[in-house]
Amino acid sequence: MKPRTIAGLARDGGVGVETVRYYQRRGLLDTPERTGGDSFGGGVRRYGDEDVRRLRFIKSAQAAGFTLEEIGELLALDAGQDRRRAQALAAARLMALDARIAELQAARSALQRLASACSASSQGPCPIIAAFQD
Structure with missing residues (x-):
């Protein structure tokens, strides 16, 4: 697994950073905890290969005409089989x-x-x- 920042996730997923944040607000992508910070905050969120796969799925499903609501349902259905x-x-x-x-x-x-x-x-x-x- 190659850990990446939000910018790296966006680049590898073919979207902008704000798009990643939007998908996180919509509940389509997880927002990982910050790591490497001190007691005053800071730190960086790290994303993995599964996050890239999920982001690419969202893009592909949108290209097929699914709405974000339908994509959210598909993602939930995948988890529930x-x-x-x-x-x-x-x-x-x-x-x-x-x-x-x-x-x-x-x-x-x-x-x-x-x-x-x-x-x-x-x-x-x-x-x-x-x-x-x-």
Whole structure:
């Protein structure tokens, strides 16, 4: 295990230090105790490889479209081994992604038709501009 500071954790996890602190406030990442200080405080928090893995999981889950609340639930489910609920969350996310993909494909088709109509004639207003003004 390579101990690292919060800056090292953020760097290795591909996020900023404030993002790490935000995830800690949300309960997604643990905040380790400070070590090496004197009786007046000080010291440094040290993070390990498991913290990096958890941070990368959070980033990957966000990229897949999970909310931070859902990510927190997934992390809790992992600790409790509730695969059925984790599968249900994944299935719901897949359905939402499929719906979004369908919306984007419809928007792409509409824009493609407008672009074709725009290039078909040089007379009158451009259909693309007219479509977005309505």
